[in-house]
Amino acid sequence: MADNNTTAADGGSSSSLQQVNDRIIIVQVMNAIFIYIICLLIFTFFKKDTFLSNTRYIFFAHTLLVDCLYLIMTNNLLLLTYFSVTMPAAVCVFFCVLLCELTFVTPLTLTAMSLERYVAICMPLRHGELSTVRRAIHCILLIHSISAIQPIIIVSIFFASVPLGFYTQYKLCSAEMFIAHKWQRHLRSVIGQFYFLVMSITIVLTYVRIIAVAKEASENKKSLSKCRKTVILHAIQLFLCLIQLWCPFIEAAILPINLKLYNNVRFFDYIVFILAPRCLCPLVYGLRDEKFFLAIKYYVFFGTMIYCVNLKVYFNERLAMLHMCLS
Missing domain, CATH: 1.20.5 (Single alpha-helices involved in coiled-coils or other helix-helix interfaces)
Known part of the structure; x- marks a missing residue:
């Protein structure tokens, strides 16, 4: 099936190759713009002492650092795959484990930010006690620990399934390389869906309560309208980040059917579910924050x-x- 699809793709016109090249250029331009904006926001955060002592801005800066590293790594792997550049399997294992962890770090950090806003609005008397720099750092360490659960499980099973000689082989780096058995894909799906469910429930309950309390307490319609718009943008960003957890399963189901459709879906997923949420983060917490x-x-x-x-x-x-x- 894959050979037939490859032949069909190769038999297309030269405009198909030009379309792929155009896509790569578009991705490079978008990545450069987003990384520049993120670096500018990170620079601004570290230049102001008031931001360094505020829990909300600490979470925001952590998200920016994670997104910047994530965009750089995914873009490099995209270029390596596009130009068919291989690397030792051991190096690929390291990059894929780090990428898998960073994939969960961003939505988990956004979930923590929503909980921080919940405490600030719904429990204002305890906000100073609960929202401290030390607790924020502990929360970030906890986020990375939780995010590392899935890659550790997948890689541990992978280590037990392949011989040692595999790690010295040169291969195209891909997360699918770690699927030695079909049931591993199901296990990855179960863990991803569990994360998806927990974060979705937390976010929905938190923001429903925040909007209800803000509506009762706020007499300024302009302030309430801005709060609602910020909540909507934040919810869209979180939704896109959570949908990203489903992308590998959809792409894996399409791959055996049609290679061209698979490439189109991967490009769409990369733009909408990877680049777009990283663009919304500066908008929600950077440009909209006075x-x-x-x-x-x-x-x-x-x-x-x-x-x-x-x-x-x-x-x-x-x-x-x-x-x-x-x-």
């Missing part, structure tokens, strides 16, 4: 102007010294 937006605007405009002025003064001083030496 304090963060003002800090970004300062460093983008005034910070650049100050740097240019200092650079001009530096060059003028150097030119004056050079003129004195020559005279």
Whole structure:
């Protein structure tokens, strides 16, 4: 079946190859834009002491760091696969385990952020006690521990299923490489669906309660409208992140049917369920947050102007010294 599909794909016109090349270029441009925005937000976070002591911004910065690393790694693996560059299986194991963990870190961090907002709005008297920098760091470590459960289980089974000589072989890196038995795919599906269910229930219950309390307490319709829009954007982002957990199962079901359809679905999944949520994160917590937006605007405009002025003064001083030496 795969040979027939490959032959059919190779027998297509040259425009099909051009379409694939265009897709790669589109992905590179989008990745570059998103990574630049994320790096700008990370720089802004570390330049302000008030952000470093706020739990919500700590979670936000953690999400940005994870998303930046995730985008870089997925893009590199995409290019390696596109150009058919192989690597030792042992190196691929390391990259895939890290990617699998990062896949769960982002939605789990967003879930923690929703719980933090729940405490801030529904339990304001205990927010100062529960929402501390130390607790935020402990929560981040817990998030990474929970995220590592699935890759550890899958890799442990994989280690017990393949010979040692496998790790020195050069292969195209893919998460499907770790599926030595059919039941492993079912196990991965069960774990992913369990994560999906728990996070979905937590997010829905949390935000229903947040909106209800905000509606009762807020007399400012403008503030309430902004809160609702932020909640909607946050819910869309979380929904896309959670749907990403289902993408490998859908792609695995399509692969034996049609290779061209499989490639189209993978490109769609990458744009909608990987790049789009990482774009919404800066929008929800960066540009829509008044304090963060003002800090970004300062460093983008005034910070650049100050740097240019200092650079001009530096060059003028150097030119004056050079003129004195020559005279």
